[in-house]
Amino acid sequence: MKKFVIITFLMLCVVVRSQLSADFYSKSCPNLLSVVRREVRNAIKLEMRMAASLLRLHFHDCFVDGCDASLLLDGSDGEKFAAPNLNSARGFEVIDTIKNAVESSCSNVVSCADILAIAARDSVLLSGGPTWKVLLGRRDGLVANQSGANNLPSPFDSLDAIIAKFAVVGLNITDVVALSGAHTIGLARCALFSNRLTNFSGTGAPDSTLDSSLIPSLQAACPANSDGNNTVALDVKSRDLFDNQYFVNLVNGRGILQSDQTLFSSDLALNTTKSIVQLYSSNPAVFFGDFVNAMIKMGDVRPLTGLDGEIRKNCRVVNS
Ligand code: HEM
Ligand SMILES: *[C@@H]1O[C@H](CO)[C@@H](O)[C@H](O)[C@H]1NC(C)=O
Ligand SMILES: *[C@@H]1O[C@H](CO)[C@@H](O)[C@H](O)[C@H]1NC(C)=O
Ligand SMILES: *[C@@H]1O[C@H](CO)[C@@H](O)[C@H](O)[C@H]1NC(C)=O
Ligand SMILES: *[C@@H]1O[C@H](CO)[C@@H](O)[C@H](O)[C@H]1NC(C)=O
Ligand SMILES: *[C@@H]1O[C@H](CO)[C@@H](O)[C@H](O)[C@H]1NC(C)=O
Numbered sequence: 164m165k166k167f168v169i170i171t172f173l174m175l176c177v178v179v180r181s182q183l184s185a186d187f188y189s190k191s192c193p194n195l196l197s198v199v200r201r202e203v204r205n206a207i208k209l210e211m212r213m214a215a216s217l218l219r220l221h222f223h224d225c226f227v228d229g230c231d232a233s234l235l236l237d238g239s240d241g242e243k244f245a246a247p248n249l250n251s252a253r254g255f256e257v258i259d260t261i262k263n264a265v266e267s268s269c270s271n272v273v274s275c276a277d278i279l280a281i282a283a284r285d286s287v288l289l290s291g292g293p294t295w296k297v298l299l300g301r302r303d304g305l306v307a308n309q310s311g312a313n314n315l316p317s318p319f320d321s322l323d324a325i326i327a328k329f330a331v332v333g334l335n336i337t338d339v340v341a342l343s344g345a346h347t348i349g350l351a352r353c354a355l356f357s358n359r360l361t362n363f364s365g366t367g368a369p370d371s372t373l374d375s376s377l378i379p380s381l382q383a384a385c386p387a388n389s390d391g392n393n394t395v396a397l398d399v400k401s402r403d404l405f406d407n408q409y410f411v412n413l414v415n416g417r418g419i420l421q422s423d424q425t426l427f428s429s430d431l432a433l434n435t436t437k438s439i440v441q442l443y444s445s446n447p448a449v450f451f452g453d454f455v456n457a458m459i460k461m462g463d464v465r466p467l468t469g470l471d472g473e474i475r476k477n478c479r480v481v482n483s
Pocket of ligand 1: 212214215216217218219222250251252253316317318319325339342343345346348349350351352355420422
């Protein structure tokens with residue numbers, strides 16, 4: 164009897180921690196996962212970078228008022244116009260295409276927030292990374308939060324600021340490092356790292372934590388007279404492959420963003436993130452395992468469930 168009570172209590176704890184479940188749509192939309200997979204595959208076939216862009220959308224959604232698709236709402240007060248997203252977040256048309264395909268298969272039951280979570284998972288898998296069961300049942304929010312989006316982690320943030328921003332949404336230091344490994348795919352604009360190339364923080368020299376042999380090619384990609392919109396791969400070695408090369412790069416001073424390299428090179432990294440970077444650089448399986456765990460945690464940030472929010476018909480606008 165006592166055992167039964169304890170087990171019931173433990174099960175309740177699990178339920179309380181997450182109301183999401185892998186089989187949430189198994190009756191209401193049995194083809195959901197295959198429809199999303201097909202559409203993500205089509206989008207990536209047209210442009211490989213789209214895998215990275217879709218993965219990033221889920222992150223930028225979850226960090227602002229939870230995973231509620233608030234990022235997708237159009238409008239001048241929307242999150243799309245916040246500095247971290249403007250001319251940067253991309254893939255919104257692909258989300259529309261996926262949503263339309265899902266709606267024609269099962270109308271009015273699948274949230275845009277869940278589509279973001281599934282598309283992120285599929286993007287990782289189709290880039291050669293790990294896979295996992297996506298927990299589902301999120302509902303879509305009714306409001307955007309532009310100031311919240313302006314507070315997303317910045318490439319110019321110090322490591323303690325980044326750790327603090329992750330802690331706010333319940334993610335710890337292991338999650339910071341594992342999720343930063345998403346930068347094994349995708350691109351970054353010159354405006355977000357070119358300050359490291361010449362006169363870094365007024366020192367008259369490049370960022371000393373940046374491998375000097377990488378500087379000429381970055382300068383060539385980011386000429387002084389260009390507008391900052393040129394791009395380079397976040398993982399210069401294997402830009403489209405989801406692997407642990409990002410961490411090998413950090414060990415070699417080849418992280419592109421200051422916020423990447425700081426995970427290995429800053430003083431605070433010494434007792435926090437550096438040993439995790441080293442572990443992942445030599446052990447891809449541990450990285451993949453921790454990445455999956457952290458993605459599931461990130462996908463569980465304050466989801467709207469039950470009767471909260473709504474199932475948006477068009478991901479760009481709340482239902483009328
Ligand atoms: C640790 C804090 C983070 C910072 C400061 C950061 C910052 C950035 C910046 C500045 C870019 C380039 C944006 C541009 O060029 O306009 C970028 C790209 C990207 N980020 Fe992050 N990021 C962080 C964490 C994450 C996380 C947690 C994920 C996903 C799990 C992620 C996924 C990506 C991807 C895939 C790209 C490439 C997108 C594309 O090519 O379209 N990042 N990030
Ligand atoms: C917007 O996000 C900020 C966090 O950056 C939070 O303090 C604020 O409560 C949010 N506003 C709304 C309306 O959710
Ligand atoms: C972070 O949380 C995970 C569980 O999600 C745990 O396994 C890991 O040890 C934690 N890391 C730190 C540094 O506390
Ligand atoms: C670097 O920047 C600092 C402050 O912004 C400035 O005083 C200095 O002259 C610059 N040095 C070079 C070599 O451009
Ligand atoms: C980058 O391009 C956008 C339009 O595509 C433009 O509005 C913006 O000013 C450019 N960025 C910079 C730093 O010049
Ligand atoms: C690491 O060191 C800093 C400053 O010395 C300290 O504030 C922080 O609590 C330490 N973190 C850990 C995880 O030991």
